[in-house]
Amino acid sequence: MGDEQSYRSYIPHTDEEIKTMLDEIGVSSIDELFELATGKKGTAILKLDRGMNEWEILKKFEKLADENMDFHFGAIFMGGGIYNHFIPSALLEIANRGEFLTAYTPYQPEISQGTLQALFEYQTMICELTGMEVSNSSMYDGASALAEAVLMGYRLNQKKKVIISKTVHPEYRDVVKTYSQGLGIRIREINYDEGSGMVNFNELFESMDDETSSVVLQYPNFFGVLEDIERIGKKVKEKGNVILIVVSNPIALSILEPPGSFGADIVVGEGQPLGNTPNFGGPGFGFFATREKFLRKMPGRLIGETVDTSGNTGYVMTFQTREQHIRREKATSNICSNHAHNAVMAAIYLSLLGSDGLRKVAENSVINAHYLLERIENAGYNRKFDSPFFNEFAVECHNLDKLNRELLKNRILGPLDLGKFYPELRGVGLFCATELTRSDDIEALIEVMKGMK
Amino acid sequence: MGRVRTVFEKSVDGRRGSSVPSSGFPKRDLDEMIPKKFIRSTPLNLPKLSEPEVVRHYTNLSRMNYSIDVGFYPLGSCTMKYNPKMNEIISRFEGFTFIHPYQPEESVQGALRIMYELQEKLKKITGMDHFTLQPSAGAHGEFTGMLIIKKYHEDRGDFKRKKVLIPDSAHGTNPASSAMCGFEVVELKSGKDGRVDLAELKSKLNDEVAALMLTNPNTLGLYEKEIEKIADLVHDAGALLYYDGANLNAILGRIKPGDMGFDVVHLNLHKTFSTPHGMGGPGAGPVGVKEKLRDFLPVPIVDFKNGRFYLNYDLPKSIGRVRSFHGNFIVMVKALAYVDFMGEEGLKKVAELSVLNANYMRKKISEFLKIPYNDFCMHEFVASGEELKKYGVKTIDLAKRLMDYGFHPPTIYFPLIVHEAIMIEPTETETKETLDNFIEALKKIVEEAKSDPNLLKNAPTKTPVGRLDEVRAVRKPKLRWRGDDK
Amino acid sequence: MKRYTRTHEWIEVDGKVGRVGITNYAQDQLGDIVFVELPEIGKELRKGEVLCTVESVKSASDVYAPVSGKVVEVNVDLDSQPEKINKDAEGEGWIAKMELSNPSELDELMTEEEYEKFCSQGE
Numbered sequence A: 001m002g003d004e005q006s007y008r009s010y011i012p013h014t015d016e017e018i019k020t021m022l023d024e025i026g027v028s029s030i031d032e033l034f035e036l037a038t039g040k041k042g043t044a045i046l047k048l049d050r051g052m053n054e055w056e057i058l059k060k061f062e063k064l065a066d067e068n069m070d071f072h073f074g075a076i077f078m079g080g081g082i083y084n085h086f087i088p089s090a091l092l093e094i095a096n097r098g099e100f101l102t103a104y105t106p107y108q109p110e111i112s113q114g115t116l117q118a119l120f121e122y123q124t125m126i127c128e129l130t131g132m133e134v135s136n137s138s139m140y141d142g143a144s145a146l147a148e149a150v151l152m153g154y155r156l157n158q159k160k161k162v163i164i165s166k167t168v169h170p171e172y173r174d175v176v177k178t179y180s181q182g183l184g185i186r187i188r189e190i191n192y193d194e195g196s197g198m199v200n201f202n203e204l205f206e207s208m209d210d211e212t213s214s215v216v217l218q219y220p221n222f223f224g225v226l227e228d229i230e231r232i233g234k235k236v237k238e239k240g241n242v243i244l245i246v247v248s249n250p251i252a253l254s255i256l257e258p259p260g261s262f263g264a265d266i267v268v269g270e271g272q273p274l275g276n277t278p279n280f281g282g283p284g285f286g287f288f289a290t291r292e293k294f295l296r297k298m299p300g301r302l303i304g305e306t307v308d309t310s311g312n313t314g315y316v317m318t319f320q321t322r323e324q325h326i327r328r329e330k331a332t333s334n335i336c337s338n339h340a341h342n343a344v345m346a347a348i349y350l351s352l353l354g355s356d357g358l359r360k361v362a363e364n365s366v367i368n369a370h371y372l373l374e375r376i377e378n379a380g381y382n383r384k385f386d387s388p389f390f391n392e393f394a395v396e397c398h399n400l401d402k403l404n405r406e407l408l409k410n411r412i413l414g415p416l417d418l419g420k421f422y423p424e425l426r427g428v429g430l431f432c433a434t435e436l437t438r439s440d441d442i443e444a445l446i447e448v449m450k451g452m453k
Numbered sequence B: 001m002g003r004v005r006t007v008f009e010k011s012v013d014g015r016r017g018s019s020v021p022s023s024g025f026p027k028r029d030l031d032e033m034i035p036k037k038f039i040r041s042t043p044l045n046l047p048k049l050s051e052p053e054v055v056r057h058y059t060n061l062s063r064m065n066y067s068i069d070v071g072f073y074p075l076g077s078c079t080m081k082y083n084p085k086m087n088e089i090i091s092r093f094e095g096f097t098f099i100h101p102y103q104p105e106e107s108v109q110g111a112l113r114i115m116y117e118l119q120e121k122l123k124k125i126t127g128m129d130h131f132t133l134q135p136s137a138g139a140h141g142e143f144t145g146m147l148i149i150k151k152y153h154e155d156r157g158d159f160k161r162k163k164v165l166i167p168d169s170a171h172g173t174n175p176a177s178s179a180m181c182g183f184e185v186v187e188l189k190s191g192k193d194g195r196v197d198l199a200e201l202k203s204k205l206n207d208e209v210a211a212l213m214l215t216n217p218n219t220l221g222l223y224e225k226e227i228e229k230i231a232d233l234v235h236d237a238g239a240l241l242y243y244d245g246a247n248l249n250a251i252l253g254r255i256k257p258g259d260m261g262f263d264v265v266h267l268n269l270h271k272t273f274s275t276p277h278g279m280g281g282p283g284a285g286p287v288g289v290k291e292k293l294r295d296f297l298p299v300p301i302v303d304f305k306n307g308r309f310y311l312n313y314d315l316p317k318s319i320g321r322v323r324s325f326h327g328n329f330i331v332m333v334k335a336l337a338y339v340d341f342m343g344e345e346g347l348k349k350v351a352e353l354s355v356l357n358a359n360y361m362r363k364k365i366s367e368f369l370k371i372p373y374n375d376f377c378m379h380e381f382v383a384s385g386e387e388l389k390k391y392g393v394k395t396i397d398l399a400k401r402l403m404d405y406g407f408h409p410p411t412i413y414f415p416l417i418v419h420e421a422i423m424i425e426p427t428e429t430e431t432k433e434t435l436d437n438f439i440e441a442l443k444k445i446v447e448e449a450k451s452d453p454n455l456l457k458n459a460p461t462k463t464p465v466g467r468l469d470e471v472r473a474v475r476k477p478k479l480r481w482r483g484d485d486k
Numbered sequence C: 001m002k003r004y005t006r007t008h009e010w011i012e013v014d015g016k017v018g019r020v021g022i023t024n025y026a027q028d029q030l031g032d033i034v035f036v037e038l039p040e041i042g043k044e045l046r047k048g049e050v051l052c053t054v055e056s057v058k059s060a061s062d063v064y065a066p067v068s069g070k071v072v073e074v075n076v077d078l079d080s081q082p083e084k085i086n087k088d089a090e091g092e093g094w095i096a097k098m099e100l101s102n103p104s105e106l107d108e109l110m111t112e113e114e115y116e117k118f119c120s121q122g123e
């Protein structure tokens, strides 16, 4: 198979060069060098295939890509944490420049001003969206950002009970549980109200006690419903010394009052909707924003503005004493590599759209979602929860499995089955619309749904 | 080049750089659909620019970055090898970028196949029995792996193993990840040769130790020649051995961590497997384990049955998820393409030529800079700027001066056990000329340190900005742009 | 009476209470101090336990209690002006006042002369 030594395009050494270098080192062969360095002879056998050439690779992966059903221009009604928004061409062209893609962490600020300034701008945009005072320069994803927020809550008040609504993304809750194991943090999950799809207020308030470290909500929540965080925020503040953590969707925040206004102490979420393709779920990035007074307890890299020796403005990584390379086991997190490139994509996206553009994306998503709901209801289906929503809503579909299979046959990606995460909601579909949802796609969906009635 | 104004300062009301697809449905007022109290009244200040302005802004920013595509980037411990362009093209196929993580499995068989194939190949490369691809970076893999170790001990009914041994030469993420799992970190002092000191290890091993975390070669670039003995000692004490795969490049294809006796390994696809570092990420930190630890892996793992790939959630003892969805899939695509391209022979060459490059540099640089543990090294080595101190010059000055010669400086001040450390990792993708040019520049700089130290202390002078005041950045924090600043 | 530790703290005792800080030598080694995480008033410490942390841009160093006792006052000026430690480490840059629970521990510490010698030997 293939050109025998394709790898030589990435490994430049000629035989003469290797010989000169071995001579310089004073050994006769690479095997001898390995023997001297490792104390071992010989080499392992991996039983891997021989290398392929570039054309063969392109062909193989083209075929693999074809084995997936993609929905760039397709009919997609699935959300649940990853959303299909329009990605401007300019964004992809700039973001994929080698100067961004093949640089690493800006350890040397003098030759990393591009990264640093772009991330400084990113941090500003996240503060604007969330209504918070400081943002770090990215985390891995929304779920790990939430888990880190919970750990930060513990660092702030040394309390070990975390109250988390079941309307928070189920996978995020799983990750919070994973991260909490080691430190003995206890998780109390709060049920949702079956009518409204919001967190059950009474249960939430009753479970808040002196041991409560933080309260975690999602806005809009996993069912698409707008949680009344104003009301909850007030209660949390009354209690005192409890950290309010809100998971949010950055696009929604362009038209929704930001959690910062309702007393949130930490706002986190998945940044994928901001200019990142769905990518089968990764990479996107996590955003993490908090209040300035908590700055020294927050995880992740921070970029700050300063001046150089001639007084010119420049940017550096700052407050690094929080981080693992300095504080080791006492660091505020173990995070080192983050998702800077995805965060810079978000910054470019937001620069291209501006406030008005982003608001339009959000508004059109809301309009489309409400229209979609109308059509579904007209087709004889019932909505599950009756609260105001952003761009997702739940609908009772008798045989959802069958419906989704039928839809897929028509190249329509149907709703997420909430039964996957909530056994009691088997057969309830979580529908999603964005600014890209087209009326002919909706009609095709309705056609199939009607046929299933 | 001068300062680039922030994108906010360039904003002009009324401009926009992207056309938002219209809804296509009758326009409705927002407050018909969303109660007033939820509708944003807080102003939102995002920049307003035309598309060409945005393109110029970020293109100009990008030009202030040093990157692998621009030049030599010998940043020790980070494996800044060439990032193949082929991978970028492949990773942008719409069949990879526009698929949703909750799509029915039958509609993403290609994606699952990629994950499965990558798992299988990583098993062969590392000698481990099972893999999870979920972790998003090295540190995330460490956290995953250490939590698996914790669960493993607890599952055996052994709750007293609360300590983790970590050499003083280790990367900061090792103790930080262990602490996040609730472990107490016990530092192992390195021996005189820079390697694990067996006597020290024996004295710290007992029935309270859950694991020893190692990288091999270690952060000095030195191979732990007694690794089998170390593994026996650790296992005899009932503990497990954890492999930080940051340095896998040195042994790729030639030596398997599984054969050395490691029970858990993490890899950094963004180092060894050529995926780009993206200014800090995304990377990926797959974790491999030996058979007895399989049941503790995060869910889901990718399995194959009856001719179909599927996500297997059936691991009742799993530590749970460490992130949402399936991990950094796009990074996996690139890593698999790389493995397929290199093949077995190519992967071995990676180790061989990265070690050759490093030893060549070590030999030549030792003629004019101190190398505290000057032994045959693997893929990297650590020099020291200590002898320059007498000229009033610190390692940081030397690093800054390298920028004036057009190079990215090596990693400095790490590992902590070497004073004024200069950690150099050339990788296999660099030519002999490049290495020679770098060595020549470094030699000149060492001479400058003696003859005209101010050249170093005032460096860099050829960069977009000079040295930045990091003290001010902390004392007067400005972590976001504000209009009223200007 | 002023005494010094091998971990570069000083204590100046007046009656039952001693002012504690880091030495001039230590501040010089650390460089610009940018943050002091002050201890809580009322905190009880044994000799050698961590009293607080002092940060430069690239380091976070623990400051150890030179003697056993209780923290009775902290230098709140350091919150806004941590650079006071650089300017006057053994005066205005004091960190905390401790009420000694075992004054005899002072005998185990170094005098100024001994400390100077200790530093000049490069530890």
Ligand SMILES: Cc1ncc(COP(=O)(O)O)c(C=O)c1O
Binding pocket: A335, A336, A337, B077, B078, B137, B138, B139, B140, B171, B173, B174, B215, B219, B244, B246, B247, B268, B283, B285
């Ligand atoms: C030795 C070592 N271990 C662990 C890590 C952490 O890896 P990551 O940055 O991918 O989290 C690094 C990163 O530089 C490293 O050099």
